[in-house]
Amino acid sequence: MSERPTDPELAAAIELARRLSRRRFLTRAGLGMGAVALGPSLLAACGGGDGDGSEGGSAGGGSKKLSISNWTAYIDQDDSGTFDAAGTTIDAFQKASGVSVTYKEDYNDNDEYFNKFFSPILGKGDTLAADIVVPTYWMAARIIGLDWVEELPLDDIPNHANLLDSYLDLAWNPGATKHMPWQAGITGIAWNPTLTGRDLTSANDLYDEEFKGKVTFLTELRDSVGLTMFGQGTDPAAADLDDINAALDKIEEAASSGQILKFTGNEYLRSLENGDVAACVAWSGDIAQLNPDLGIKFAIPEEGGMQWFDTMVVPKGAANVAAAAKWMDFVYDPANAARITEYVQYLSPVKGVREALEAAGGDAAALAENPLLFPDDATSSRLKVFGELAQEDEIAVQSRFNDITG
Amino acid sequence: MAAESSLRTGRKAPYGLLSPGILWLILFFLVPMGSLLRIALSEKPNAFLPDYEFTWKWDNFSNAIERFQPELARSFGYAAAATVLCIIIGYPLAYYLAFRAGRWRSLLLALIMVPFFTSFLIRTIAWQTILGADGPALAVMEVLSLVPVTDAIGLTTNGAFLNTPEAVIGGLTYNFAPFMILPIYVSLEKIDPRLLDAARDLYSRPSEAFRKIILPLSLPGVFAGTLLTFIPAAGDFINAELLGNVRTGMIGSQITKLFLRESNYPEAAALSFIFMAIITVGVLLYAKVLGTDELAA
Numbered sequence: 001m002s003e004r005p006t007d008p009e010l011a012a013a014i015e016l017a018r019r020l021s022r023r024r025f026l027t028r029a030g031l032g033m034g035a036v037a038l039g040p041s042l043l044a045a046c047g048g049g050d051g052d053g054s055e056g057g058s059a060g061g062g063s064k065k066l067s068i069s070n071w072t073a074y075i076d077q078d079d080s081g082t083f084d085a086a087g088t089t090i091d092a093f094q095k096a097s098g099v100s101v102t103y104k105e106d107y108n109d110n111d112e113y114f115n116k117f118f119s120p121i122l123g124k125g126d127t128l129a130a131d132i133v134v135p136t137y138w139m140a141a142r143i144i145g146l147d148w149v150e151e152l153p154l155d156d157i158p159n160h161a162n163l164l165d166s167y168l169d170l171a172w173n174p175g176a177t178k179h180m181p182w183q184a185g186i187t188g189i190a191w192n193p194t195l196t197g198r199d200l201t202s203a204n205d206l207y208d209e210e211f212k213g214k215v216t217f218l219t220e221l222r223d224s225v226g227l228t229m230f231g232q233g234t235d236p237a238a239a240d241l242d243d244i245n246a247a248l249d250k251i252e253e254a255a256s257s258g259q260i261l262k263f264t265g266n267e268y269l270r271s272l273e274n275g276d277v278a279a280c281v282a283w284s285g286d287i288a289q290l291n292p293d294l295g296i297k298f299a300i301p302e303e304g305g306m307q308w309f310d311t312m313v314v315p316k317g318a319a320n321v322a323a324a325a326k327w328m329d330f331v332y333d334p335a336n337a338a339r340i341t342e343y344v345q346y347l348s349p350v351k352g353v354r355e356a357l358e359a360a361g362g363d364a365a366a367l368a369e370n371p372l373l374f375p376d377d378a379t380s381s382r383l384k385v386f387g388e389l390a391q392e393d394e395i396a397v398q399s400r401f402n403d404i405t406g
Numbered sequence: 407m408a409a410e411s412s413l414r415t416g417r418k419a420p421y422g423l424l425s426p427g428i429l430w431l432i433l434f435f436l437v438p439m440g441s442l443l444r445i446a447l448s449e450k451p452n453a454f455l456p457d458y459e460f461t462w463k464w465d466n467f468s469n470a471i472e473r474f475q476p477e478l479a480r481s482f483g484y485a486a487a488a489t490v491l492c493i494i495i496g497y498p499l500a501y502y503l504a505f506r507a508g509r510w511r512s513l514l515l516a517l518i519m520v521p522f523f524t525s526f527l528i529r530t531i532a533w534q535t536i537l538g539a540d541g542p543a544l545a546v547m548e549v550l551s552l553v554p555v556t557d558a559i560g561l562t563t564n565g566a567f568l569n570t571p572e573a574v575i576g577g578l579t580y581n582f583a584p585f586m587i588l589p590i591y592v593s594l595e596k597i598d599p600r601l602l603d604a605a606r607d608l609y610s611r612p613s614e615a616f617r618k619i620i621l622p623l624s625l626p627g628v629f630a631g632t633l634l635t636f637i638p639a640a641g642d643f644i645n646a647e648l649l650g651n652v653r654t655g656m657i658g659s660q661i662t663k664l665f666l667r668e669s670n671y672p673e674a675a676a677l678s679f680i681f682m683a684i685i686t687v688g689v690l691l692y693a694k695v696l697g698t699d700e701l702a703a
Contacts, residue, residue, distance in 0.1 A: 111667045114454075119669065123456040146454060213564050255652045261569050262651045275539040276568055395453050395668065402663050403473070406655035 066323040069130040072105040076343035093330045099323045110139040122148040127317035131324045134182045140311045141172035149178050150314040156325040159332035162351045180328050181349035184309035187223040188300040190282035203231035203301040212259050214278035219263045221401045222386035230303035239387025252404045263405035284372045285346040307383040446675035453669045466676035481657040485640035488578035492586035492635050500587050504594035530648050537567035569651040577645035586631035593627025
């Protein structure tokens with residue numbers, strides 16, 4: 001999903017701030033969240049949310065247990081941050097399947113997870129504790145390319161048919177036989193109208209000298225470079241090395257001239273809320289979580305926006321492949337997928353979610369009309385996924401980008 | 407004979423007493439250092455795979471120096487500025503605590519420590535709020551119409567406190583000040599008040615007594631405080647990350663990036679070594695200038 005600070009304590013602090021702001025919004029939106037409960041959410045934020053749910057009969061078959069590592073705030077939970085509270089998706093799955101789920105929000109950063117877990121563990125032929133991990137698409141492509149991922153038992157996942165067609169023809173895994181997308185999102189531009197004094201429409205508006213020193217970009221390479229490429233009229237999906245370097249030239253100049261204040265992970269939300277930043281590269285779901293009173297606006301630039309998705313994979317040698325298949329099938333049921341969408345407010349890769357939300361009525365039905373959750377065809381045609389890079393190019397581009405981000 | 411053998415055991419005893427420390431040093435310092443040095447001289451044939459090849463690749467060091475010169479300079483510059491500020495703020499405070507605070511001393515000492523019961527990160531994030539565009543610091547300056555003045559003297563940039571080099575140095579100063587105050591306080595507190603009485607009896611002016619008695623006797627505290635402040639401040643990257651901008655990155659975040667983003671363990675290890683080497687040389691020079699042998703006595 002997004003780059004998070006690498007320090008666990010810092011991540012916990014920011015996550016706490018996020019939970020609180022998120023809850024504020026959900027309460028406002030009347031989605032049935034109760035009063036703010038600071039204590040438990042503080043504990044949940046610091047504790048990483050592991051160990052919830054009873055372990056059940058530990059000796060019972062290979063597939064009575066399932067361990068999932070996901071990003072934070074990426075599945076429905078109750079006010080205290082309990083993932084398997086009554087009525088949640090995990091609770092419903094445990095009851096329907098008899099599988100006991102250990103759900104951890106410990107996937108904080110693609111590169112970090114790669115260098116701490118994927119590479120040193122899977123790269124040596126050992127197995128991870130998690131049965132399902134949810135990397136972003138380019139990281140999924142990388143580990144699928146390295147053959148560190150299990151083939152999915154599609155026969156046991158009939159709901160795989162509910163995957164939106166656009167995910168089936170990706171070059172790195174045609175037919176999506178080794179991954180199932182979890183949520184998708186859009187990278188666009190966000191701004192504070194009281195500071196900008198106007199609405200932004202173009203990716204180049206981020207380079208407008210009027211906002212000098214009040215613009216942030218994301219440390220996520222593909223988001224910052226992709227939007228800049230749109231502004232330059234080049235195609236991020238083609239991922240041509242010269243075009244990428246031209247975009248990096250532009251970003252580098254803006255960073256050294258002081259146009260770009262800093263490159264951030266999720267912290268950009270705070271800066272935007274506090275008025276330290278006027279305009280920035282932003283993720284669609286994040287802006288949906290902000291307090292509407294702040295008047296922060298989000299748009300997909302007229303030249304185009306970046307689309308990304310995080311996707312479920314089963315790491316090589318995982319102990320509970322059958323239970324993982326049951327879980328994937330369960331969350332690809334439109335009714336279950338709609339419950340998750342209602343909470344996380346990102347784009348669902350599952351067919352029929354919109355109809356399920358409409359059928360639910362009330363606030364859920366309003367979400368079905370949200371163009372950032374269900375972009376129309378005209379919008380969809382402006383969205384692109386960053387193209388694949390060869391390994392050497394990826395390392396070279398990433399290291400140049402790291403030098404620019406300071 | 408008997409005298410000689412007792413002398414011999416007498417010589418061995420100190421080593422026996424040292425052994426837990428030496429064991430600790432070997433296990434948790436020398437062994438990790440050795441493996442870090444090994445990685446620093448290795449090559450990773452494939453960045454995505456976990457294997458290294460030890461090839462005496464000294465290039466890692468020259469590459470790291472070439473690439474991270476600005477960050478190295480910045481780290482030591484910011485740390486030096488913060489250390490000097492800590493002395494300027496900390497010395498008078500410690501002096502007051504040691505000589506003037508009287509019965510308030512314990513309370514004031516506690517007040518210095520209390521904020522540090524909160525996490526380092528939470529305190530730094532709090533500074534974002536204090537210094538931010540909506541924060542109280544800027545509000546006060548705006549009410550007093552002082553923003554152009556602070557802009558002119560470089561305290562703010564374009565009317566903002568936050569995300570400036572000054573904010574980073576300020577954050578470092580704030581976070582490490584107690585490590586300066588406490589050692590200075592301890593060394594001042596140890597000074598025998600009769601020395602000052604004697605100075606007065608001998609018609610010394612207070613300023614002279616300070617210069618000739620208090621200052622020299624408190625230098626060990628300043629020395630210890632400087633080490634405790636400068637070294638962690640130079641390695642810190644939280645302040646730069648939270649309070650700085652794209653042009654204030656320090657060496658800690660570059661090492662993290664090399665490890666976690668580029669999977670370039672060898673260069674990250676080399677950069678860590680360079681950083682440690684510079685600090686070691688700096689500390690030795692500093693100790694020489696201040697003459698620790700004399701101070702220790």
